[in-house]
Amino acid sequence: MKIAKVEAIALRGKGEQGVYGEPYGLVARITTDNGIVGYGETDSMPAVAKAVIEAPYLDEQMSGLACLLIGQDPTDTEALWRRMARGTLNYSRDGVTLQAMAALDIALWDIKGKSEGRPVYELLGGARRKLMRVYATHPLGRTLEETARAAGRLRDQGFSAVKFGWYPLGPDLEQDVAIVRTLRQAIGDDVDLLIDGGLAWDADGAIERSRRFQPFRLFWLEEPLPPYDIPAYARLTAAVETPIAAGELASSTAELTRLLDEAGVDIIQIDISRVGLTQAMAFAKRAAARFVPCVNHTYSLDINLAASLHFIAAIERTSLFEYQMTPNVIRDALVRNPPRVKDGMIAVPEEPGLGIEVDPSALQLFAAE
Numbered sequence: 001m002k003i004a005k006v007e008a009i010a011l012r013g014k015g016e017q018g019v020y021g022e023p024y025g026l027v028a029r030i031t032t033d034n035g036i037v038g039y040g041e042t043d044s045m046p047a048v049a050k051a052v053i054e055a056p057y058l059d060e061q062m063s064g065l066a067c068l069l070i071g072q073d074p075t076d077t078e079a080l081w082r083r084m085a086r087g088t089l090n091y092s093r094d095g096v097t098l099q100a101m102a103a104l105d106i107a108l109w110d111i112k113g114k115s116e117g118r119p120v121y122e123l124l125g126g127a128r129r130k131l132m133r134v135y136a137t138h139p140l141g142r143t144l145e146e147t148a149r150a151a152g153r154l155r156d157q158g159f160s161a162v163k164f165g166w167y168p169l170g171p172d173l174e175q176d177v178a179i180v181r182t183l184r185q186a187i188g189d190d191v192d193l194l195i196d197g198g199l200a201w202d203a204d205g206a207i208e209r210s211r212r213f214q215p216f217r218l219f220w221l222e223e224p225l226p227p228y229d230i231p232a233y234a235r236l237t238a239a240v241e242t243p244i245a246a247g248e249l250a251s252s253t254a255e256l257t258r259l260l261d262e263a264g265v266d267i268i269q270i271d272i273s274r275v276g277l278t279q280a281m282a283f284a285k286r287a288a289a290r291f292v293p294c295v296n297h298t299y300s301l302d303i304n305l306a307a308s309l310h311f312i313a314a315i316e317r318t319s320l321f322e323y324q325m326t327p328n329v330i331r332d333a334l335v336r337n338p339p340r341v342k343d344g345m346i347a348v349p350e351e352p353g354l355g356i357e358v359d360p361s362a363l364q365l366f367a368a369e
Contacts, residue, residue, distance in 0.1 A: 001032050002032065002072065003033075003072050003073075006104070007028070007029040008050040008053040008054055009050075010368040011027060011363070011366040012025075012368040024046055025043075026044060026100075027041050028040040028042070028100075030104065032074055036115055038106075039356075040102070040104055040106030040108075040110065040303060043274055049096055053066050054066060061090040062091060063088065068087040081276065081279070098275070101276055105278050109123065120355075121309075124313075126314065131348075132320075135161035135194055136323055140164050147164065158343055160190075161192035164183055165198050169200050170197075173209065183216070193219060194221075195222065197223055206236050209224070219320075222244075225246075227249045233259065233263035243266035245268075246265045248274075250270075252279075256275075267319060269295055269296070271298070272308050277311060280311055302335040303354065303356065334359060336359050
């Protein structure tokens with residue numbers, strides 16, 4: 001079996017993802033010479049990731065990704081990751097290139113599972129768990145009343161953990177405290193509360209807020225600081241009792257390792273659509289040796305959701321599973337059998353590969369071209 005075709009399909013939808021603008025996406029589709037089709041995605045700038053995949057071959061260290069995969073055995077995922085890394089060595093070793101590689105890597109694991117008739121989690125070493133407790137991610141409202149209503153709806157839907165964050169958190173300490181107080185009051189004492197700082201503060205601001213948030217018993221405080229500010233994260237984690245989570249913006253194991261070893265982050269968030277399954281599994285073993293759990297970051301589409309389920313099912317140490325409640329018309333249409341939450345829990349797919357069926361008509365409908 002050889003790779004016959006590699007496609008990068010940029011997507012754009014109408015409407016809004018809450019306060020986050022129009023939905024978007026980049027789906028990778030890989031087809032083998034015997035007709036097996038694998039799908040992946042990346043949460044990146046679609047046009048740029050597409051260009052990285054479709055760029056021509058110049059030399060062994062300066063190549064587009066599709067050129068490196070055509071004609072290769074799709075089941076040798078680790079060798080293909082190394083091949084893509086070497087083929088892009090002279091123009092990028094981080095950021096969008098790794099994110100584009102992640103989309104292709106997910107599609108390769110999908111093919112590998114389908115070719116063997118096995119779910120991906122079995123190929124990753126088997127399931128340590130097949131049912132995960134979910135936390136629902138939802139944008140903050142424009143007012144405290146709107147935020148309270150949204151939080152109450154999630155509680156009533158049966159979620160045992162919820163996460164809110166980003167704007168209007170940030171500029172005003174007392175407003176930030178009022179937002180977190182409102183959320184705790186809306187969900188009651190029995191639901192876990194997670195806050196996403198949305199990169200809003202410096203170390204002093206995050207330390208002060210963490211201490212002011214103490215009465216509201218946060219499950220974790222997520223990404224309160226700018227990426228790469230490792231010294232600030234180290235100050236924060238040493239100064240506060242609230243667990244600190246970070247890592248969703250990382251695309252390399254080098255950055256994730258700095259968060260683990262230098263910053264002392266308590267929970268490492270991994271976005272499979274930015275990191276890829278091959279890298280993520282290797283890093284999760286390193287984190288487990290330090291007794292640090294890895295959790296998923298899943299903001300984008302349900303291909304990433306499915307890949308994240310297989311990842312979380314297989315790794316040694318984890319915590320909660322993120323489930324996105326932000327509206328997205330592409331997400332709603334793309335997968336015919338998306339994994340869904342029931343009674344606050346979500347199950348790993350059991351069908352071969354990623355276990356999902358992508359609707360080609362949805363790809364056509366939302367194709368950015």
